Amino acid sequence: MNLIELDGVDAGYGENQVLHDLSATIAEDRVNCVIGPNGSGKSTMMKSILGMVDVWDGTITIRGEDVTNDHPREVLERGVVMLPQGGSVFPDMTVKENLRMGGYLIDDDLLDRQYEEVYDMFPVLEEKRAQRAGDLSGGQQMMVAFGRAMMPDPDILLLDEPSAGLAPHLVDDVFEQIAALKERGRDMLIIEQNVRRVLEIAEYVYVLDQGRLEYEGDTESLRNEDDIMEMYIGERHG
Amino acid sequence: MTVLETLRSGIARTGDRLVEDARSRNGIVFAVLALLALLAPQLVGGYTLDLLTQLIIAILVVTSWIFIAGYFGMFSFAHAALYGIGAYATALLAGKAGVHPVLAVLLGGVVAGIFAIPIALPVLRLSGAYVGMATLAFAEIVYRLAIHFRGLTGGPTGYTGFPPLLGGSRLALYYFVFALVVVLLVVQYGLLVNRFGLVARAIREAPDAARMLGNNVPRYKLVGFVVGSAIAGVAGGLQIYTVLIISPPMIEVNRMIEFMAMGIIGGLRTIGGGIFGAVIVFGLNEGLRDLGELRLVIWGAMLILVTIYFPDGLADSSLDPRDRLRELLNRE
Amino acid sequence: MVSVALLAQQIVNGLLFGGQLALIAVGLTLIWGVARVLNFGHGAMFMVGGFVGFFTLGATGSLVAAVIAAGIVVFALGYVTEVVLIRPLRDREEFGIPSMVVTLGLAFFLENAFIVWIGTQRQSFPRFTDVIWNVAGITLSAQRVLIFVISLVALGLLFVVISRTELGLAIRAVSQDHDTALLMGVRPNRVYAITFGISAALAGLAGVLLAPLFAVYPSVGWYPFLLSFVVVMVGGLGSVRGTLLAAMGLAVVRSISIIWVSSQMAMVILFAIMIVVLVAYPDGIGGYLE
Ligand SMILES: Nc1ncnc2c1ncn2[C@@H]1O[C@H](COP(=O)(O)OP(=O)(O)O)[C@@H](O)[C@H]1O
Numbered sequence A: 001m002n003l004i005e006l007d008g009v010d011a012g013y014g015e016n017q018v019l020h021d022l023s024a025t026i027a028e029d030r031v032n033c034v035i036g037p038n039g040s041g042k043s044t045m046m047k048s049i050l051g052m053v054d055v056w057d058g059t060i061t062i063r064g065e066d067v068t069n070d071h072p073r074e075v076l077e078r079g080v081v082m083l084p085q086g087g088s089v090f091p092d093m094t095v096k097e098n099l100r101m102g103g104y105l106i107d108d109d110l111l112d113r114q115y116e117e118v119y120d121m122f123p124v125l126e127e128k129r130a131q132r133a134g135d136l137s138g139g140q141q142m143m144v145a146f147g148r149a150m151m152p153d154p155d156i157l158l159l160d161e162p163s164a165g166l167a168p169h170l171v172d173d174v175f176e177q178i179a180a181l182k183e184r185g186r187d188m189l190i191i192e193q194n195v196r197r198v199l200e201i202a203e204y205v206y207v208l209d210q211g212r213l214e215y216e217g218d219t220e221s222l223r224n225e226d227d228i229m230e231m232y233i234g235e236r237h238g
Numbered sequence B: 001m002t003v004l005e006t007l008r009s010g011i012a013r014t015g016d017r018l019v020e021d022a023r024s025r026n027g028i029v030f031a032v033l034a035l036l037a038l039l040a041p042q043l044v045g046g047y048t049l050d051l052l053t054q055l056i057i058a059i060l061v062v063t064s065w066i067f068i069a070g071y072f073g074m075f076s077f078a079h080a081a082l083y084g085i086g087a088y089a090t091a092l093l094a095g096k097a098g099v100h101p102v103l104a105v106l107l108g109g110v111v112a113g114i115f116a117i118p119i120a121l122p123v124l125r126l127s128g129a130y131v132g133m134a135t136l137a138f139a140e141i142v143y144r145l146a147i148h149f150r151g152l153t154g155g156p157t158g159y160t161g162f163p164p165l166l167g168g169s170r171l172a173l174y175y176f177v178f179a180l181v182v183v184l185l186v187v188q189y190g191l192l193v194n195r196f197g198l199v200a201r202a203i204r205e206a207p208d209a210a211r212m213l214g215n216n217v218p219r220y221k222l223v224g225f226v227v228g229s230a231i232a233g234v235a236g237g238l239q240i241y242t243v244l245i246i247s248p249p250m251i252e253v254n255r256m257i258e259f260m261a262m263g264i265i266g267g268l269r270t271i272g273g274g275i276f277g278a279v280i281v282f283g284l285n286e287g288l289r290d291l292g293e294l295r296l297v298i299w300g301a302m303l304i305l306v307t308i309y310f311p312d313g314l315a316d317s318s319l320d321p322r323d324r325l326r327e328l329l330n331r332e
Numbered sequence C: 001m002v003s004v005a006l007l008a009q010q011i012v013n014g015l016l017f018g019g020q021l022a023l024i025a026v027g028l029t030l031i032w033g034v035a036r037v038l039n040f041g042h043g044a045m046f047m048v049g050g051f052v053g054f055f056t057l058g059a060t061g062s063l064v065a066a067v068i069a070a071g072i073v074v075f076a077l078g079y080v081t082e083v084v085l086i087r088p089l090r091d092r093e094e095f096g097i098p099s100m101v102v103t104l105g106l107a108f109f110l111e112n113a114f115i116v117w118i119g120t121q122r123q124s125f126p127r128f129t130d131v132i133w134n135v136a137g138i139t140l141s142a143q144r145v146l147i148f149v150i151s152l153v154a155l156g157l158l159f160v161v162i163s164r165t166e167l168g169l170a171i172r173a174v175s176q177d178h179d180t181a182l183l184m185g186v187r188p189n190r191v192y193a194i195t196f197g198i199s200a201a202l203a204g205l206a207g208v209l210l211a212p213l214f215a216v217y218p219s220v221g222w223y224p225f226l227l228s229f230v231v232v233m234v235g236g237l238g239s240v241r242g243t244l245l246a247a248m249g250l251a252v253v254r255s256i257s258i259i260w261v262s263s264q265m266a267m268v269i270l271f272a273i274m275i276v277v278l279v280a281y282p283d284g285i286g287g288y289l290e
């Protein structure tokens, strides 16, 4: 079954249209990635799924249910969670409060189990749970953001450039983490500038340019698309 | 370019723009209003003429506030206080120092301009709502000092010991006020349609860009604040000759709110907005005087409604209901 | 020379007044911290609280009912104000000034509506108690102490709500990062409205509590508004800790200075302090502490 479907979506900010007639189908049980130049509308696509930007035309459905322009809450309740670019932890909250925010919509009896789950994934967060998140290092803040996104145990995790702005060894950590999540069967939609590394993990690729879908297909077939590879990935088929 | 050439081209530009603006919808309305104002003493007299004099003075106060708040974006609450400082200065200079009343009015403007400088200092360092907060504190201080120094100001009951202007002729006063206000309106208009006004707008809309283009932003703001305040001071001086008293209620915060309401209801983006707003609010206040405080309820509500539904004021919005509806629907 | 006893008395009076001032000022700082609104209608909320308390007391004879009714009615007034007046402005590029203007308009509207409805005369509010204590030469009115204690309890409750409850968590999330809070499933619009309601309710509560001292009349809110306005500027808009500290400090400054000067001049001193702080530390002493 299709998990998320965008159908003819136009979206933008104020007068400025960013997405043009964008249609894309995100099936279940796979890791997807979105690539494309800066400013091509990747984040906007993700935000339109979450209900964070105005969709002017077209529809967005989750498992067949229309969620176009719904409150992000409705989307979250359908198991779609987004980790925004840069992580955006709440700086003046403790680590644990940040995780609590991630679990804002889940039942109280589930909370404890989810804390355990996240602490298993990032033991350092348990150690620092009472510290102010804004005082942590960049890498640890990324873990907080990751952990926070895992709190509701999402069906699909939307990651907006999770490795952006991190030191090289932390970039490795992030991709290890993503690989581990894939290992455990977590669906993901990942926006990445680090195309080579994300293509090692993703099974399906969307290429966006100027708010239009230029290509979609599985990673293997992409490698045979010389034009796309050259234009967007800077590599020629060997 | 020499100073003289700058001045000449500035005046030429002012003239061109004036001719251009006079042809617009609002321009025609204002031309008719000005004509009516000139003829008014033929039609009305007595108390009504006094009211018209006060309306014309209110126009000067509001436009000079718009000069500061609308163009530069310095949302000052100190304007009524500076208007009051001009009023007190004029009264005291004419009453206690024996200065000629006409000169006293002009000196009142100078004094207000001088008092504006210390107020401008925090204003230059702050932005947005913080400007409002700092200037409100100044206004409250001025109000309280006016009550406190009773030996000088007459305290809470005010001061009346100054001679009348132009022998106390109502008609002469009217035309004097009209002429002076027109001159000062044209001066403000001239400044605003020339480079000065462009920089002012740039400072409001994009302060960083204005700075990077090499404009001395603090100096422009200081000059804007002082010039606008001095004009308010002149208005204060004129006002005392129509009401023949200067007392603290003339400068309390309610007066400020009234001037502010005039500016906002008319529209902060043009001098014309100030004229329009002053006429509406002043007219409402006088026309509905029998309603007592109910009229204040009405324009309190107007202030709210205009801010929400006509962000650019009534003078510069299309009043066609279809346009309003469309805009509202688009916003949803 | 001022006697030590008088000085001590004025310091105590100042501290007691500081607690009341904190109750009014904290609502002002809260709504700025969360929603970036400088609420010029805060004094009007105080006034409405006083009237609701006055009428409820008249109808029921119960002070407790008066306090509760004031809290509830003014909460609703604050909530509606946010939804009807502030929310339509939120998408504006410039939000600070229009939101200030509409709340100013509201204050003006409410004050004059009450004048039209009820008139300008002062309605006196019965004292809670007439007991006077004498402790080490310092006179303590039991009423002022009671008001002080209730203020502290209300502030303590507010603190617990903000730091310990799910609502408080949502309020903090929205104030720190609106968009991310939205991504977590928070409804920021509702949070703004509730916060506005809480802020107003605190002013309304203060309106009843202080009614025996200030009486009840349409323009009663302006003076407490100005005082709390100075307090939040000095304390740092948005900083609850700074606001509490500034409320105590400025109330003591005020009550000591009225040994020598009129209460009008005491206000001049407070405003002057505010301007100096605003220029030297635009984030107030709260920002300086952190
Ligand atoms: N909050 C916003 N308001 C206005 N325009 C925006 C906003 N966010 C992004 N944009 C514009 O939308 C376009 C696409 O941005 P984005 O979706 O962030 O691109 P990407 O994530 O692919 O780099 C850009 O031109 C950007 O300037």
Ligand SMILES: [Mg+2]
Residues within 6 Å of the ligand: A042, A043, A044, A085, A160
């Ligand atoms: Mg992006």
